[in-house]
Amino acid sequence: MIRLARLGAIGLIASVLAAIGAEPARLPADQLAKAVRSDSISIPTPGELFAALEKPGKTDWSGQYRGPIPVTYRNRAQIALNLGGLIADGFVAVEAKDSQQVKNIGSDIIKLAKALGVSQNLLSRGNSINEFAENNEWDTLQEELEATQNEVKSSMQSHSDQDLVILVSLGGWIRGTQVVSGAIMHNYDERSVSEQLPGIEKLVSFPADKAPSLDEVRKVNEAVGKVMEEIENKAVAK
Amino acid sequence: MKRCLLIFLSLFVAVCIPARAETDAEVQARKGTLDLAGAFSNDGFKIRDGHWCGAVKPHDHALIAVNLYAGNQYWFSVGANEPAKKIAVSVYDETGKQVTTEDYNAGEKAAAGFAPANSGQYFVSIDLVEGQAGSFCLVYSYK
Numbered sequence: 001m002i003r004l005a006r007l008g009a010i011g012l013i014a015s016v017l018a019a020i021g022a023e024p025a026r027l028p029a030d031q032l033a034k035a036v037r038s039d040s041i042s043i044p045t046p047g048e049l050f051a052a053l054e055k056p057g058k059t060d061w062s063g064q065y066r067g068p069i070p071v072t073y074r075n076r077a078q079i080a081l082n083l084g085g086l087i088a089d090g091f092v093a094v095e096a097k098d099s100q101q102v103k104n105i106g107s108d109i110i111k112l113a114k115a116l117g118v119s120q121n122l123l124s125r126g127n128s129i130n131e132f133a134e135n136n137e138w139d140t141l142q143e144e145l146e147a148t149q150n151e152v153k154s155s156m157q158s159h160s161d162q163d164l165v166i167l168v169s170l171g172g173w174i175r176g177t178q179v180v181s182g183a184i185m186h187n188y189d190e191r192s193v194s195e196q197l198p199g200i201e202k203l204v205s206f207p208a209d210k211a212p213s214l215d216e217v218r219k220v221n222e223a224v225g226k227v228m229e230e231i232e233n234k235a236v237a238k
Numbered sequence: 239m240k241r242c243l244l245i246f247l248s249l250f251v252a253v254c255i256p257a258r259a260e261t262d263a264e265v266q267a268r269k270g271t272l273d274l275a276g277a278f279s280n281d282g283f284k285i286r287d288g289h290w291c292g293a294v295k296p297h298d299h300a301l302i303a304v305n306l307y308a309g310n311q312y313w314f315s316v317g318a319n320e321p322a323k324k325i326a327v328s329v330y331d332e333t334g335k336q337v338t339t340e341d342y343n344a345g346e347k348a349a350a351g352f353a354p355a356n357s358g359q360y361f362v363s364i365d366l367v368e369g370q371a372g373s374f375c376l377v378y379s380y381k
Contacts, residue, residue: 027334040288052307
C-alpha cells in the first residue's frame with residue numbers, strides 16, 4: 001500500500017512538473033503565413049476600435065464630427081472612398097448617441113450607395129437606421145451599420161467591383177484614423193496611448209517600443225486630414 | 239507618411255478576398271454558430287456582422303488572422319456539422335504562441351474567450367478533435 005502511495009505521489013509530482021514546464025503550443029511561421037485573411041473577419045470594424053478607445057475614459061465623440069460632404073460625385077472610386085468615410089461617421093454618431101446625426105449620415109450613405117448602383121437592398125437598411133435612431137437603440141444601430149457596410153460590399157462583389165470594396169474599407173479607416181488621432185490629440189494621456197495603441201504603432205511605423213508622443217499623433221492627424229480633404233474634394237470629381 | 243499609407247493600402251488589398259457561395263452545410267453550421275454566439279450577447283457582447291465558413295479535416299486545422307484591440311473582450315464561436323463530432327477553438331498571438339483562453343466545448347460547438355493585453359494580429363485555429371471532415375462556421379463577438 002505504501003509502495004502504491006509512493007508511486008502515486010511520484011506520478012502526481014511528475015504530472016505537476018510537466019504541467020509547470022509545459023510550453024504553450026506554438027504555430028510555425030509558415031502556417032501563420034498561410035492563415036486566411038478575410039474582409040469580414042480579419043479587418044476589425046470601426047465599432048470595435050471605438051469600443052476599445054472608450055475604455056480608458058469618456059471620449060468627446062461629437063467633437064470629431066465634420067461638416068456635411070457633397071453626395072454628387074461622379075467618380076466611382078471617389079464615391080466608394082467617401083462612402084467608407086460616411087460609414088465611419090455613422091459609428092462616431094452612434095458612439096455620441098446622437099440620433100439626428102445618425103439619421104443625416106444614414107440618408108447620405110443611401111445617396112452615395114445609390115450613385116454606385118447598390119441601393120435596392122439598402123433602402124430598407126436606411127429606414128431601419130432611422131427607426132433605431134429615433135428609438136435610441138444604439139447597440140442595434142451599430143449592428144445595423146456593420147450590416148449596411150457588409151451589404152454594400154457584397155453588392156459590389158456581386159458586380160465584380162472588388163476594387164471598390166477595398167476603397168470603401170480604406171475610406172472608412174482613413175476617416176477612422178482621423179477621428180481616433182483627433183480624439184487622442186484633444187485628450188492626450190500617455191499611459192492610455194501606451195496601453196491602447198501598440199498595434200497602431202506598428203501600422204503607422206512608430207518605434208515598436210515607444211508610445212507615440214502628442215506631436216506624433218498630431219502629425220498623423222494632419223496627414224490623414226489632408227488625405228480626407230482630397231477624398232472630399234468636389235473639384236477632382238469627374 | 240507615404241509609407242504609412244502604403245502600409246494601410248497593402249493591408250486592405252491583402253485581406254479583401256472575394257466572397258464565394260456558401261454550401262448548405264456551411265449555412266447550417268452558421269446557424270448553429272449564431273445560436274452559440276447569441277448566448278454571449280446576454281453578457282453584453284455584440285456579434286460582429288461577418289463570418290468565415292469552410293471545411294475542417296482530421297489532423298488538420300483551419301486558421302484565420304484577426305486584428306484585436308487591447309481593452310476589448312472577445313468570444314470566438316464555432317459550429318460544425320456531422321460527420322465532424324468534436325471541434326476545438328484556440329487563439330495564437332502574432333508570434334504563433336498559444337494564448338490562454340476561457341473555453342467552452344460542446345461537441346460540434348466550441349468557443350474561446352479572450353481579452354488581449356496588446357492590440358495587434360492574432361490567429362484563430364479551428365481543430366477537428368473527433369469525427370470526419372465537415373463544414374464549420376466562425377463568428378466572433380466583442381464588448
